[in-house]
Amino acid sequence: MIALVKRDLALAIRAGGGFGLGLAFFLILCVLVPFGVGPEPALLARIAPGILWVGALLAALLSLDRIFQFDYEDGTLEVLATAPLPLEGVALVKALAHWVTTGLPLTLAAAPLGMLLNLPAQAVPALVLGLALGTPALSVIGAFGAALTVGLKRGGLLISLLVLPLYMPTLLYGADAARRGAAGLEASTPLLLLAGISAAAVALMPFVTAAALRMNLR
Amino acid sequence: MSIWKYANPKQFMHSTAWLVPLFSYAAAGFIAVGLIWGFFFTPDDFRQGSTVKIIYLHVPSALMAINAWFMMLVASLIWLIRRHHVSALAARAAAPIGVVMTLIALFTGAVWGEPMWGTWWAWDPRLTSFLILFLFYLGYIALWQAIETQDVAADLTSILCLVGSVFAVLSRYAVNFWNQGLHQGTSVPVATGGRTVDDVFFVPLVISMIGFGLLFVALVLLRTRTEIRHRRLHALLARERAAQ
Amino acid sequence: MPDLGKYAEAVLSAYAVSLILIAAIVALSVWRSRAIKRQLAEVEARVATTPARSSEKTQDA
Numbered sequence: 001m002i003a004l005v006k007r008d009l010a011l012a013i014r015a016g017g018g019f020g021l022g023l024a025f026f027l028i029l030c031v032l033v034p035f036g037v038g039p040e041p042a043l044l045a046r047i048a049p050g051i052l053w054v055g056a057l058l059a060a061l062l063s064l065d066r067i068f069q070f071d072y073e074d075g076t077l078e079v080l081a082t083a084p085l086p087l088e089g090v091a092l093v094k095a096l097a098h099w100v101t102t103g104l105p106l107t108l109a110a111a112p113l114g115m116l117l118n119l120p121a122q123a124v125p126a127l128v129l130g131l132a133l134g135t136p137a138l139s140v141i142g143a144f145g146a147a148l149t150v151g152l153k154r155g156g157l158l159i160s161l162l163v164l165p166l167y168m169p170t171l172l173y174g175a176d177a178a179r180r181g182a183a184g185l186e187a188s189t190p191l192l193l194l195a196g197i198s199a200a201a202v203a204l205m206p207f208v209t210a211a212a213l214r215m216n217l218r
Numbered sequence: 219m220s221i222w223k224y225a226n227p228k229q230f231m232h233s234t235a236w237l238v239p240l241f242s243y244a245a246a247g248f249i250a251v252g253l254i255w256g257f258f259f260t261p262d263d264f265r266q267g268s269t270v271k272i273i274y275l276h277v278p279s280a281l282m283a284i285n286a287w288f289m290m291l292v293a294s295l296i297w298l299i300r301r302h303h304v305s306a307l308a309a310r311a312a313a314p315i316g317v318v319m320t321l322i323a324l325f326t327g328a329v330w331g332e333p334m335w336g337t338w339w340a341w342d343p344r345l346t347s348f349l350i351l352f353l354f355y356l357g358y359i360a361l362w363q364a365i366e367t368q369d370v371a372a373d374l375t376s377i378l379c380l381v382g383s384v385f386a387v388l389s390r391y392a393v394n395f396w397n398q399g400l401h402q403g404t405s406v407p408v409a410t411g412g413r414t415v416d417d418v419f420f421v422p423l424v425i426s427m428i429g430f431g432l433l434f435v436a437l438v439l440l441r442t443r444t445e446i447r448h449r450r451l452h453a454l455l456a457r458e459r460a461a462q
Numbered sequence: 463m464p465d466l467g468k469y470a471e472a473v474l475s476a477y478a479v480s481l482i483l484i485a486a487i488v489a490l491s492v493w494r495s496r497a498i499k500r501q502l503a504e505v506e507a508r509v510a511t512t513p514a515r516s517s518e519k520t521q522d523a
Contacts, residue, residue, distance in 0.1 A: 144381065148361060148374050158357075158364050162378065165353040166385045169392040176395075193395070197388070208381055215373040257477065262467070269469045275480045318487040325483075326476040333469050433484070437491055444495040451502045454509055 004080075004090065008097035022059040022102040023109055029055040030113045041118045048117035049127060049178030056106050056131060056174075057167050060138040063102055064163065065156050067094050067146040068213070077150075081217055091209035092202075095136075095143040103135025119182065126181025130194055134174040137198040140205040141166050147212035169197055225302035227446050234439050241436035245429055252278075252426030260418055272330045274423055278430035279322035283351060286316030286434060290358070291383050294376035304442065306372035307449070309379065311441030313359050315434055320352045343393045350389050354382045368449065 033051050034044060071077040080090045110131050111124050119127070145163035149155030177190040256274035293309035296302055327345065328338045339345065361378055365371035 148378060149364070151370070152364055155364070158360055161353070161360055162357045165350055165357060165389075166381070168350055169385065169388045172389075172392045172395075190395075193392075205381075208377055212374055212377055215370055215377070218370070253477070267469050268467050268473050271473050272476045275476055279480065314490075315487060318483050322480045322483050325479050329472040329476045333472055433488075437487065440495055441491050444491070444498050447495075447498045447502045451498060451505055454502075454505045458505070458509065 004093045023105050025059045026055050030116045044118040048119040050175050053175040060102050064142040064146045067098050067143050068150045072150045087210035088206045091206040095140040099139035107131040123182035126187040127178040130174040130177040133195045133198050134170050137170045137201040140201045144205050144209045147209045151216045225304050230304045238439050241432050245432035245436050248429030252422050252429050255422040272326050274426045276326040278427040279319045282430045282434050283319035283323050286312050290379050294379040298376050307445040308442045312438050315437050317355045346393045347390045
């Protein structure tokens with residue numbers, strides 16, 4: 001299992017800069033938004049939590065279809081399905097590799113990028129903590145979407161239609177926590193709910209992901 | 219004899235042949251009576267004026283939009299557990315009807331909201347969850363259409379329906395939290411079904427609701443029969459090609 | 463025609479759009495049902511003329 005984690009991480013990092021791409025996308029988004037809505041600091045500060053969270057969602061979405069695609073095409077997935085490690089474990093490891101290459105760097109980069117958007121300093125803890133708690137959920141839910149569309153030639157657009165509605169609760173609590181942080185309010189309630197969603201998603205989604213993979217491999 | 223005998227496509231085709239016209243006529247009758255009664259023969263509400271007449275479309279369609287998803291959930295579960303093809307096809311048949319019902323509910327809600335709340339759209343929990351439901355329907359239908367192998371498509375859409383249901387419920391409560399979190403105390407006066415409605419409005423509303431329910435059943439039966447025929451058509455064509 | 467007052471536009475458009483949408487889904491369902499039924503009848507007639515396969519055609523619907 002650890003070997004699989006290492007392999008997937010190595011692959012993700014080698015294949016077109018797994019770390020870099022999501023981050024670069026995140027950065028570009030934070031540069032584009034002021035062009036779109038105007039440079040007024042108060043306005044930017046107000047929408048910064050939402051922009052950063054939506055950006056995290058989209059950045060996570062970008063690399064989703066690669067989670068299983070290559071392994072499905074070259075047959076590795078079938079080997080993994082018959083390996084002693086249960087497919088649920090494979091699903092979890094794949095999601096973990098996805099998180100390490102997207103969720104983790106986004107969480108770390110959120111604070112400096114928040115400054116670009118004039119995010120109040122007091123919102124940073126809630127934002128970073130929220131991203132740290134919420135992005136694992138994005139990865140495991142995304143892995144489910146990737147498993148659904150793995151057999152398709154052009155699953156990219158479909159995957160966003162399938163996965164984005166499932167991201168709704170995560171986005172909502174995460175952005176709410178950051179907004180409350182920005183307003184100087186107590187943010188522990190949305191953060192706890194976010195943690196709950198993440199924990200439940202990490203615990204349960206690998207099972208449905210594995211089920212979807214088995215259906216595709218049959 | 220049990221309900222499962224209808225899971226056999228032949229048995230299903232045989233048993234439902236006469237049900238489709240029956241339900242269609244009943245649905246047409248109930249909807250006609252409900253809507254004509256509601257439109258022509260009910261008084262205006264003293265506060266809402268004539269917009270109260272929208273209720274005869276809005277509430278039944280919203281009800282069926284949710285029920286259609288629920289029916290798809292049950293049918294998906296039956297497919298995943300007992301592998302009855304009719305069940306999977308019925309779920310597929312119901313989705314576009316659910317889309318139409320959701321659209322009607324959203325549209326009538328918007329034109330009702332405009333004069334009543336002064337806005338076409340508000341990010342009210344109920345409205346927002348309906349929009350999310352609409353997205354779930356779209357994703358479900360798109361997945362059905364994207365996958366070519368029918369049984370795999372049935373499997374994957376069923377599991378999407380299951381997961382989607384959980385997340386739809388989660389979103390429903392999350393949205394509640396979010397809205398209250400933002401605008402404490404402001405509540406948008408969404409009509410809450412029959413409870414506060416006077417009999418004058420309630421009787422045609424119930425008739426219309428029954429009509430929409432019958433319409434849904436009739437359409438699901440008709441569309442399921444079409445899907446069964448469609449599958450048989452493909453099986454025959456494939457066999458013919460193989461024989462050549 | 464009842465007097466709809468100042469809300470006539472809202473009420474009428476709600477009814478019009480809803481009825482159009484319902485008519486559309488009904489028409490679509492009926493049209494597809496007929497088309498598939500006709501195609502199936504054609505193919506079945508064709509299959510029935512080749513006796514070798516006529517026995518197995520009812521296996522899966």
